[in-house]
Amino acid sequence: MLFESYLNYDIEVALFLTLLWGTSAVLVARKPRHRSDKRGRRRATFMLVLVALGWLGVAGRLVTTALMGSFDYLFVADRVAVALPLVILPAVAVLVLAVPRWLAHRRNPSAETRLATFAPQAVVPFQATALGALTGFVTAILVTMGPPQLVPILTIYVGFLTVLVGLWLWQQYRYRVAANGGPVRRSLPVRAVRGVAVVAVFALVLVGGLSWAANETVLPGRMNMTDHAHGGVSASGAHGHGGGRTVSVADLTGPRSETPDRKFTLVAEAQKLRLASGKEVDAWLFNGQSPGPELRVKKGELIEVTVHNKVPDTSVSVHWHGVDVPNAEDGVAGVTQDAIQPGGTHVYRFRPDEVGTHWYHSHQQSSIQVKKGLFGPLIIEPEQSDLAPGTQDLIVSAHTWYEDKLPLEPPALFGTIDQLERRKMAPGTPVRLRLINTDGATHRYSLTGTPFKVVAIDGNPVNEPTEVAGKQLVIGGGGRYDVEFAMPAQPVRLTELRRYGKELRVVEGGLLFSADGTGDVPPDKPQETFDPTTYGSPLPTEFGRDSKFTKTHSLVFDNELWFYDGKFTVVWASNGMAFPKAPSLTVREGDLVKVRFANRSHFDHPMHLHGHHVLVLSRNGKPATGSPLWLDTVNVEVGEIWEVAFKADNPGLWMDHCHNLDHAAAGMMSHVIYEGVTTPYEVGHDTPNELE
Structure with missing residues (x-):
């Protein structure tokens, strides 16, 4: 909770800086007119007060950044690289170049000293500080940045400097005109037409820019999950492990010819559900009950589950949460299978190698279907109770x-x-x-x-x-x-x-x-x-904090207000990017992988890697010292950093996403893909498979 308070303060200070320096930039750019000494001194005093308040805001941003950084540098890396320099350096220029001119005007409020405060070196520093403050606010709440990355940083700095050059040239022209007595005053109709034209151009640029930004986020109608090559994900079949050998997800099945030890049938249906309180809800249920039927099996038994879909106009699938099944049995529509159409049937077969409390749920539009009731318990008992x-x-x-x-x-x-x-x-x-x-x-x-x-x-x-x-x-x-x-x-x-x-x-x-x-x-x-990281007694594990890892991966979680699939909404981003641009991870079978999660958003993120269990190495920098903590869902609370590791021992194409399924549906999902693995399935609005 403390980190979230600091994060909120940081955003509030960023907004304060933007409003204050923006106001200052507008005021200093007004055409110089000297009417009386009293008004001149009052104006100069007011501008100097604004500068003092602006620097108070800069100090506040430094303090909030330091407080957030006390949790970990990952939480403030982008602020240190972009937001702070772009406001501090121009604010220093205001002190060095502009403040002496306003002090001189306050001491001697003449037309000459007022004109000096209109020079480019006195005006542009205010504008630059306002632009830097706006950049800091935008990157804090709208389009956030993950850990500093060279290309986004260079893009911001080049854009910033380009705008500054334009502002300098424009102010230089205005200063020369003012020094030479001012421009010829145009008639009212001419000024009106010119004002309307400026507003129209600005509106067109703004609307056009926002339309372009929204269109850029529209998801393709068809996507193959091995094709979005971001964050190290290779194209399908590239660099295949084992002499270029490739394998399809569809071939990574459970036993198909053996006789199952346990057989179950799940029927998805739409029903009215009455709660004990008397409230009624429109539900989608397995076998007409909530939760769905309890599937209780023994470790090592071959399980066969036949799923029939009787929900009208809705396709479904079933994922076995926390069970490291073969990839084709994972039940992710568009990744490991096509969704089960209304009236259709799909058979899952797998032999669980773990024990304990698990559950199953739909993984087709799961942000909707799990809420509506398509879930149930899966209990895997040890051979001896x-x-x-x-x-x-x-x-x-x-x-x-x-x-x-x-x-x-x-x-x-x-x-x-x-x-x-x-x-x-x-x-x-x-x-x-x-x-x-x-x-x-x-x-x-x-x-x-x-x-x-x-x-x-x-x-x-x-x-x-x-x-x-x-x-x-x-x-x-x-x-x-x-x-x-x-x-x-x-x-x-x-x-x-x-x-x-x-x-x-x-x-x-x-x-x-x-x-x-x-x-x-x-x-x-x-x-x-x-605290699960200190509970119980240690046991030897195959790998740990001191192991040599062949892959490392860091994810910083943010929430931002921006466009996703063409709609303005809350976007949940990893390293500043949302699916399908969010960083995925390519591994080879046998790799030992360390992953670091850092949450600087306003909500918890239970991160769920399919097909694998991760071993917790540390939480907030403190090593895990209790019983080995093997998780399939790592709940990264606000302001927390978790280090986990897993062994790449289950080939396939695996979802890696936030299990707050609304967050996954709004961008917080990616994949772990084994080299040489391909998938024949696609996801998107033009396919039978919908996103989260």
Whole structure:
């Protein structure tokens, strides 16, 4: 929260600088007229006050940059390279070149000293500072820049200097005219026509520029995900690993000829869904229920899932979140398959090599379809059960339903139950709560009435978990926590918390256990958060912080107000770019890859890499010291930096995106692509496959 405050202050200061120096630039460019000594001194004093206030704003921008930079230099690299120099250097020129002339005019307010304040060296520094302040504001909130990159920096500086040269020449001409007595005064009609022409040209340039900018962001009707060669992504088949060998995504399937151990059928349908509160929503459901049917299997079993699509006018697909399936079974429309058309069927086959709490959901327009209910739990049990005898094993899949695009509160913890759910639980009963966040926003929980253990995170068991009490659990979009406790004699309550500024508030609803299903317990609002990077005991891992990495990749997350697919909206950018220009990563099989996430936007970003689990190396510069933290969804909160690593051991073309699916749909998605991998599928408005 502290970083977000600094970020907001920085943007506010950038706006203040733009308005203040812009006002100064307009005032100093007014034609010089000397009417009285008193008015001259007053005007000079006012301009000097504006300069002082302007420098106060410059100092404020330095302070906010330093405060943001105290988190990490990545958060301010573009400001140091562009925004600060473009306002500080011209502001120094104002002090050196313009202020002495205004001081002289204040001491001796004559026509000559007023004319001196109209010279180019007295006017252009103000204009340059205003232009620099505007550039700093634009790059802070409109079109943001990622880590300093040479081409964008040079483009900005060349454009800035070009405008300055034009301003200097124009002011030089105006100064000569003023020094020679001023121009011949035109008649009113001529001045009116000239003013209208100037306004018309400016409007045409502005509208034309914005139209061009909007058109530049329109996504192609058809895209192959191996063709947007940005951030190191090679064209399809280029530099193939293994003597130029290429392989199609369509051939990277699970076992096709073996007899499956478990067979499931999922039918996607559109239905009206009535919540426990009586509210009704238009939903899309698997097998007519929310969440969809629980798929519970054993590690190593061959699973076959047949998906039928009965949703009218809507195609679907199914992704197995957190399961490292073969690439063709990943269920991403336009990347690993064509979407399942209405009336169509698709069969998925895979043999999971992991255990724990996972989930499945649609990956065709998932920012819409998951919200509408196309999701369900996937539980992969070890060959020998890790549950104590008599354990009550409960899946708590938090989901926010929407009505007319507005969220309904509170979220439902059990499909349709959007009220406080009371359950009988005999004292002494072992309880496992499998918490699944099916929303995009971060969920915060408190468990009141008993200490508990976090026994698994993203399905991966925690080594030697210890008891936790008085801490909130923070679960990003798509993430999962498995929590265990022994039911005590008194009631136990699971409650969701929401943060409003620095205040934590209790969300209505939740889950209450008691011996007879009655009673109550006031929910806790713990300020301290559970830290998964220091929890549990270490174990040896195949690689770690000191390993030699063959690839490194850094992503800085921003939100900006700009165009995306031709519409003015909030764009979620990585390194200053949105899909399909966002930086993707090309790897070879066997590569050891380190990735750094830095979030300087206004929202959490749960980053989800398909087909792989990442090992957390550090969080905010502090090494991970607890049980090895293997994640499939890394929730990077505002102002945080995470370092993670993964081994490239599952060939394919893999989505790598924010699992706040609205963010992915507005630009925050890219890919990890193995060299030599091609795909026959395309995505875009002219294909059956839609973007997030």
